Amino acid sequence: MMNDLDTTRQLVQRGQSSASAEMERSIASAQSSACAHAFTRTMFEEARHHAAQPAVARLPLAGLAVSVKDLFDIEGQPTPAGSVALAHAPVARQDAPAVTRLRTAGAVLIGRSNMVEFAFSGVGTNPHFGTPAAWDGRFGALPGPALVPGGSSSGAAISVATGAAFIGLGSDTGGSLRIPAALNGLVGFKSTARLVPTAGMVPLSPTLDTVGALTRSVRDAVLAHEVLAARRVRHNPVPLSGWRLAVPGALFLESLDSHVAHVFARTLQTLRRAGAHITEMALPETTDVLALQTGGGLTAAESYAWHRQLLSQYGPQYDPRVRSRIERGASMLAADYLDLLRTRQHWMERMQRQLANVDALLSPTVPIVAPSIASVAPARHQDAAQDAERDAEFFRTNALLLRNTSVVNLLDGCALSLPCHQQGEWPVGLMLWHTALHDDTVLHIGLRVEEALARQ
Template identity: 60%
Template sequence: MNDLHATRLDLLAGGSDARTEMERAIGIAQSPVCAHVFTRTMFDEARQAAAASNPDSRLSGLAFTAKDLFDIQGQPTPAGSVVLAHAPTARADALAVARLRAAGGVLTGRTNMTEFAFSGVGVNPHHGTPANVSDAATPRVPGGSSSGAAISVASGAAFIGLGSDTGGSIRIPAALNGIVGFKNTARLTPANGALPLSTTLDTVCAMTRSVRDAITAHEILAARRVTAGNAPLAAYRLAVVKNVFFDGIEPAVAAAFERSLKALRAAGARIVEIELPELAELATINATGGFSAAESHAWHRLLLERSGAGYDPRVAQRILRGATMKAHEYIDLIHARRDWIARVETALAPFDAVLSPTVPITAPSIASVAPGAERDDEFFRVNALLLRNPSIINMLDGCAISLPCHADGELPVGLMLWHAALHDDAVLAVALQTERALQN
């Protein structure tokens, strides 16, 4: 399946055109593989926009999708819920949507998500759960919360899946579906017009089919140019953090990760194993519920009073945890995080990027975590495992990218490259070389 870059070259060479590519994308979007992927489609408008597009623009009239929490002018912003289905319509596009459109992208629809973005699994009891693209025999979870956005990209229905990442909501579905998900340093991309989960941790970012497409999407969303360079892997010093990230790891994930390290070393990478004892402090730092619980409750408290029965019970349970956090506990959390970040940044300073499994498990079946109180224990166990590794980087205010690293015929596994805040260009540079090494 071609990525955005290759498709654009084909368009510019006259081998295809935006109308043809749009019809291909819409055909996939309407096929069974995209069942439950969209909460609202805009195919007629997309056809018109593609026909009028400029092939010389950065996105050349090609399809992108937007997670259901982004404002789109003239539409309500339900965020995967039913309680906001009749909310006032947006007066303007979210800035991220507007930037992708201005770059020549064509929006084909709003994508399904975990209600209010509060889970890493991707299950939605209101709109159905889109099935992972990796296994036709067993419907598996897509990962969340940007579930539909991931399937739109992995299936071929879109080249860019616009989403958000608060604790891994871009990287988790990217890893489980075998695509690329880049979480930039949060401050680089505007959240204007995106319904919040945690104003401290939310990051507006996207999923794509390649690292070079991730760079293109980031440059558009952040209105900046990436300086990635083309240095070989031997030019970078990489770390593997051995504690926490490998706890509870499945054999298939461990094997894919070790194969990746072997391929990188063969390509000249210098990889050092380190311990990061500061990771053991996170449970204590977040013991009162963390930023997501406190900040989501501040946003949802009145809506919960009016319409709490309409919420996914699993989501409501997590939001309501924020009701018990005291003001001094929230302020203590801010200070503790600031101190923790400073110490972790010092520990990572000698390295250009860190390598970890994006998540320690492959995608479980939808049936095992489907809505129902009898499956709540398994749901929350899976959710905690999926969120554990990527959420560390959100707490760090860092940047990270997930790349597919599994072999053909295996369930998808993600390799995460990450670092502290504003190391985005270095992480992307290493990711470009890593992708090449893994594909050789």
């Protein structure tokens, strides 16, 4: 099992390793076959130069490698957002604030990570730059055919899972950090959206977009959040038995495949043996999420507003599956959009009242294990019926992967996905979540849950 960021930076700061030596290991991983299609652009020589600076080892991130999702601005580089439609866009004049904060803390950028075009899918495929295959960040290679990595922060996840980066800077609009975390045995933290600036990134839905990170441990997630949000997480010594935890029913437990259902049930048993008090909560309000997503919801409406001019010029260059989802927003009237915002606000208030007496909720991050890339890849040079069948499977898979995670975005909440599977099993994520500004509580419970699962 690879060291996490916290362990590695201690080795560097004690002189037992060096930022340069660790960078060479990261570059070797980035060049390996396991990392194929994980990057759209690498920055190896620049990374070597920065890692060699003596002062960098004393900073919080100790000169260690970080990947940057392709939708964030990096000074002097274009920001393609996983698309060829932005190939002629001017280069960025400055770093996005999130990138600046990582650099200031001592991160060294190793490359731009691949992603779903314009971040509009939870599956992780990209027809322009290839699709990286899932890789278990705790236990290594997955057996059998190549599996989807989850999206839209697909390359960010693979860069961390394979050892090419210690932090994968990404975004989360409906689950784009937590879905790839679950499918690759990683930790993904979606903070309350307002805590990290979204400036300097290609937006998907400004109402829902959140900037965050993929890491190898919860303590790394805490550190990454502190850097990105420019705040300190308030430490809390309360043990696992001191928190009020609940498992929501309704939407979250529907259509679980047998492996996810088994691992989730075993995880709850492990946590109860460790002293956790876990109750069941019906939470029927979650089924109302479907009404908030009618016609593509906020994501379709807001993405179309940003893309409509670009579509008129470069529409044929878009991934057809992405383009079709964006264009759903063209039919939403301004009155419908305002109604949707009001409906969401009322739903959020109802959910906040329901969740006032619990500290965090536990649910499977996604209800299925990763399917094969081949099962959802576009059918090329085949007849229309086969193409339609493959597209239907893609959209069915996409809806399942986004189902649980998107509730938290619509709630303007915070959520942590951490691995709960054992060695030799398909990766499964456990999601801890709550409403806005419960970030510190969710992270602290995550630390205690991670400890309990490590002892099983």
